[in-house]
Amino acid sequence: MAIKEFFEIPKKFKTWSLALMGVGILAVVLGFFVYGTGDVHHKTRFWASLLHNSVFFLLVANASMFFICATTLAWGGWQMSFRRVPEAISTAVLPLGIVALVVLLAIAWGGHHMTHIYHWTDEAAVEADPILKGKSGFLNLKFFTVWTIATVVLWYVLGQKMRNLSREIDEKGFDSAAEARKYIWKNTVWAALFIVWFSLTVMSTVPWFWLMSIDAHWYSTMYSWYTFASSWVSGISVMALFVVYLKNKGYLELTNDEHLHDIGKLMFAFSVFWTYLWFSQYMLIWYANIPEETVYFNSRITTDHHSGAYTFLFWFQFVINFLGPLLILMRRGSKRNYTTITIMAFVIIFGHWLDFYQMIFASVSPEHVELGWLDFGVAALFVGIIMYATSTALTKHPLISKNHPFIKESIIHHT
Amino acid sequence: MAAFKYESHVREPLVEGKKDYHQVTEDIVRPIESSPSKLWWVGFIISVILLLFGVYSIYREVTYGVGEWNLNKTIGWGWDITNFVWWVGIGHAGTLISAILLLFRQGWRTGVNRAAEAMTIFAVMCAGQFPIWHMGRVWMAFFVLPYPNTRGPLWVNFNSPLLWDVFAISTYFTVSLLFWYSGLIPDLATVRDRAKLKWRKKMYGVLAFGWTGSTKHWQRHESLSLVLAGMSTPLVLSVHTVVSFDFATSVIPGWHTTIFPPYFVAGAIFSGFAMVQTLLLITRKVLKLEEYITLEHIEVMNKVIVLTGSIVGIAYLTELFISWYGQNKFEGWAFMHNRLDLFSPYGWSYYLMMGCNVLSPQIFWFRKMRRNLFVTFFMSILVNIGMWFERFVIIVTSIYRDYLPSSWSTYYTPTIYEIGFYVGTFGLFFTCYFLFSKFFPVIAVAEIKHILKKSGEAYKPANEKVETESTEEFYHQVSHHH
Numbered sequence: 001m002a003i004k005e006f007f008e009i010p011k012k013f014k015t016w017s018l019a020l021m022g023v024g025i026l027a028v029v030l031g032f033f034v035y036g037t038g039d040v041h042h043k044t045r046f047w048a049s050l051l052h053n054s055v056f057f058l059l060v061a062n063a064s065m066f067f068i069c070a071t072t073l074a075w076g077g078w079q080m081s082f083r084r085v086p087e088a089i090s091t092a093v094l095p096l097g098i099v100a101l102v103v104l105l106a107i108a109w110g111g112h113h114m115t116h117i118y119h120w121t122d123e124a125a126v127e128a129d130p131i132l133k134g135k136s137g138f139l140n141l142k143f144f145t146v147w148t149i150a151t152v153v154l155w156y157v158l159g160q161k162m163r164n165l166s167r168e169i170d171e172k173g174f175d176s177a178a179e180a181r182k183y184i185w186k187n188t189v190w191a192a193l194f195i196v197w198f199s200l201t202v203m204s205t206v207p208w209f210w211l212m213s214i215d216a217h218w219y220s221t222m223y224s225w226y227t228f229a230s231s232w233v234s235g236i237s238v239m240a241l242f243v244v245y246l247k248n249k250g251y252l253e254l255t256n257d258e259h260l261h262d263i264g265k266l267m268f269a270f271s272v273f274w275t276y277l278w279f280s281q282y283m284l285i286w287y288a289n290i291p292e293e294t295v296y297f298n299s300r301i302t303t304d305h306h307s308g309a310y311t312f313l314f315w316f317q318f319v320i321n322f323l324g325p326l327l328i329l330m331r332r333g334s335k336r337n338y339t340t341i342t343i344m345a346f347v348i349i350f351g352h353w354l355d356f357y358q359m360i361f362a363s364v365s366p367e368h369v370e371l372g373w374l375d376f377g378v379a380a381l382f383v384g385i386i387m388y389a390t391s392t393a394l395t396k397h398p399l400i401s402k403n404h405p406f407i408k409e410s411i412i413h414h415t
Numbered sequence: 416m417a418a419f420k421y422e423s424h425v426r427e428p429l430v431e432g433k434k435d436y437h438q439v440t441e442d443i444v445r446p447i448e449s450s451p452s453k454l455w456w457v458g459f460i461i462s463v464i465l466l467l468f469g470v471y472s473i474y475r476e477v478t479y480g481v482g483e484w485n486l487n488k489t490i491g492w493g494w495d496i497t498n499f500v501w502w503v504g505i506g507h508a509g510t511l512i513s514a515i516l517l518l519f520r521q522g523w524r525t526g527v528n529r530a531a532e533a534m535t536i537f538a539v540m541c542a543g544q545f546p547i548w549h550m551g552r553v554w555m556a557f558f559v560l561p562y563p564n565t566r567g568p569l570w571v572n573f574n575s576p577l578l579w580d581v582f583a584i585s586t587y588f589t590v591s592l593l594f595w596y597s598g599l600i601p602d603l604a605t606v607r608d609r610a611k612l613k614w615r616k617k618m619y620g621v622l623a624f625g626w627t628g629s630t631k632h633w634q635r636h637e638s639l640s641l642v643l644a645g646m647s648t649p650l651v652l653s654v655h656t657v658v659s660f661d662f663a664t665s666v667i668p669g670w671h672t673t674i675f676p677p678y679f680v681a682g683a684i685f686s687g688f689a690m691v692q693t694l695l696l697i698t699r700k701v702l703k704l705e706e707y708i709t710l711e712h713i714e715v716m717n718k719v720i721v722l723t724g725s726i727v728g729i730a731y732l733t734e735l736f737i738s739w740y741g742q743n744k745f746e747g748w749a750f751m752h753n754r755l756d757l758f759s760p761y762g763w764s765y766y767l768m769m770g771c772n773v774l775s776p777q778i779f780w781f782r783k784m785r786r787n788l789f790v791t792f793f794m795s796i797l798v799n800i801g802m803w804f805e806r807f808v809i810i811v812t813s814i815y816r817d818y819l820p821s822s823w824s825t826y827y828t829p830t831i832y833e834i835g836f837y838v839g840t841f842g843l844f845f846t847c848y849f850l851f852s853k854f855f856p857v858i859a860v861a862e863i864k865h866i867l868k869k870s871g872e873a874y875k876p877a878n879e880k881v882e883t884e885s886t887e888e889f890y891h892q893v894s895h896h897h
Contacts, residue, residue, distance in 0.1 A: 134742040180424075199729055203729060221674035221733050284671070285673065402885075408423065409423055415520075
């Protein structure tokens with residue numbers, strides 16, 4: 001029984017990824033004519049949908065590189081049997097990053113006449129508003145642009161370095177433990193650089209810039225860590241989906257139920273972790289009851305000053321992002337079952353996609369939930385891109401890094 | 416099957432020297448069976464003296480009232496609550512090591528978990544003293560327990576995070592104690608079986624609950640560990656989360672901020688690991704356990720310190736940034752004037768905190784430093800000082816200038832009895848730790864044996880054959896074995 005080294009994209013898979021991208025492009029084009037050319041509210045609707053999907057899926061794809069770097073720094077061995085999968089997913093950061101850059105910069109530079117998304121881009125409003133004026137040292141177009149570009153470029157460049165390091169050893173292994181150790185150390189240096197940049201972006205500045213600034217007056221110190229948790233648990237779920245898919249197609253021979261079990265544990269644990277941050281942020285704002293903070297949740301759960309349009313969505317994602325994973329993934333058996341893991345991965349990704357939806361739309365259109373064909377259509381584009389980029393990347397390099405010093409530990413891994 | 420005892424030769428051994436099962440028992444249990452060294456007695460007596468000083472300080476406080484402390488009109492929480500939070504924080508590493516690292520299957524935890532868990536229990540005991548004695552009328556302390564009573568409508572305030580603290584900490588203490596003790600049982604049985612003196616056999620026999628080491632016993636022991644690990648994991652997070660609620664649910668600028676829960680937990684783990692380093696560096700030297708608590712162990716813990724220190728750093732900077740970004744005048748004042756301004760009355764404490772907790776741990780990016788015992792010991796003390804100041808900064812700099820400028824003038828410094836109380840808890844902590852190190856195995860003998868054939872230096876050469884096999888060969892061997 002030889003190990004199948006190279007992935008060949010099944011026809012059906014390719015068709016699906018192209019079809020989804022086609023549907024997505026169609027949705028964007030249609031959306032542009034239906035909404036994008038209308039008045040400022042319509043335009044806001046159109047661009048907010050692009051913002052929602054591009055930021056969400058970019059963060060989700062980038063979470064794969066976070067997984068690689070975190071396990072590298074921890075000297076983890078168990079993930080080696082499927083590590084090429086997150087490596088492949090993280091290549092999608094390039095196309096997704098380009099799209100996200102275009103969308104973010106278009107919205108920011110398009111300014112107040114184009115959309116009502118970033119209120120702080122409206123110069124007249126900033127002039128008249130002492131709070132926004134006070135923030136302009138941070139919330140200004142130049143800084144936004146430079147930081148956003150630097151963020152995406154460095155994610156990709158540092159990620160590429162990690163991927164190259166991984167591929168470097170495909171041809172030739174190590175002659176001694178000392179040599180192998182040197183290789184591991186080299187990996188940890190680059191992984192550490194990625195993690196530092198990740199902390200300075202995903203875990204702090206980037207969610208402030210891209211998302212929190214939509215409510216330009218509002219602030220919460222938890223916001224970035226919360227956003228991270230949401231995209232991270234979704235990122236793990238995307239990884240799980242690809243691992244299960246490849247297993248079902250007869251690839252990844254070295255990966256077995258034990259590895260899947262551990263991926264399932266991460267899905268379970270970080271669903272709970274997300275809820276922990278969700279609860280902490282919500283409870284503290286509710287308890288202190290300071291108007292400039294509660295305003296955020298007013299448009300999301302109460303009917304006091306708003307239509308209460310988002311109330312259902314708000315509690316619904318609590319159910320599917322917390323109660324579902326908690327109850328279903330708690331059992332040992334369900335984490336080792338391909339079908340359950342697949343279903344739960346879809347549920348988690350969808351749940352956090354909805355979470356991002358309310359984070360953006362409850363701010364730009366607090367009166368109505370307009371979730372519809374445009375949002376799902378645009379999402380199809382991004383799903384298609386991830387499928388296409390990942391599968392292409394998987395064909396280019398062996399699926400198993402057979403010379404890695406930890407690969408044998410991964411083979412005998414058991415939970 | 417040899418393959419299942421395999422680990423990559425890249426990894427350093429966790430047990431050094433030529434050890435077999437018997438030698439492991441000898442090395443770890445021997446200190447219990449011989450009389451303590453002079454150094455032990457010196458340390459123990461100093462601890463007891465400090466404890467007595469603490470008892471006297473509390474006696475003063477109970478007899479003459481909380482006025483024995485220098486708390487004033489705006490600073491109602493001073494050293495007392497700072498010390499409480501500090502000790503609770505230290506009590507985090509033990510259960511993290513035993514529970515979360517068990518779930519993550521980190522083999523190195525076996526060298527340090529026993530001492531860390533003991534430390535946790537003693538630290539939580541110390542922490543508990545502060546809110547209790549702070550009550551003033553301490554004989555009313557049982558009022559915090561909600562039970563059907565004859566006090567009419569007088570009930571605890573379920574809306575208060577201070578009450579949640581009572582539940583969170585007592586739960587944490589109970590589960591940590593169970594975890595620690597159930598882990599001890601097989602080792603206590605070992606001590607019992609080796610005992611030559613009658614009283615010793617009897618005492619350890621009672622403590623070991625009749626453990627025989629049968630398969631059934633082990634099976635139950637393992638599943639109990641897993642269940643307790645599952646229960647402790649959320650507890651590690653919940654305790655300091657609830658402690659952070661004590662502050663964050665309020666509307667005090669500097670206290671009310673949403674990042675507090677996870678940031679407090681990270682800080683707690685940070686300080687807990689620092690304390691584990693302090694204790695273990697001494698323990699391994701005094702009890703000659705360098706082959707079990709190796710440089711590798713110390714290095715890994717230093718990695719945890721640089722990680723958690725940096726997480727705390729991000730949280731500090733996030734808070735600072737948002738206090739400006741939020742454009743809330745009061746929040747801005749608390750940070751810009753009361754903390755960031757070096758020349759404000761307590762500005763020095765903010766910089767001390769930043770220096771000790773965020774800047775200095777960055778030295779552990781370098782492997783040489785992580786493996787340097789002097790640097791590690793010095794850093795562990797520095798981090799503990801820094802984390803004490805973190806709580807001091809949060810508490811005192813947020814409340815010493817309240818909304819009424821007329822009450823700003825008083826500069827808060829502790830009285831000798833406030834200091835004495837704190838010093839007394841050190842006495843309690845070290846008295847307990849000295850007793851523990853005398854009467855219990857400070858390293859989990861059974862768990863070391865569990866990893867010995869995989870990570871012991873003596874067994875490493877057996878794995879070299881595996882290293883020469885190709886990945887495919889190895890895979891086929893393993894899969895045929897199934």
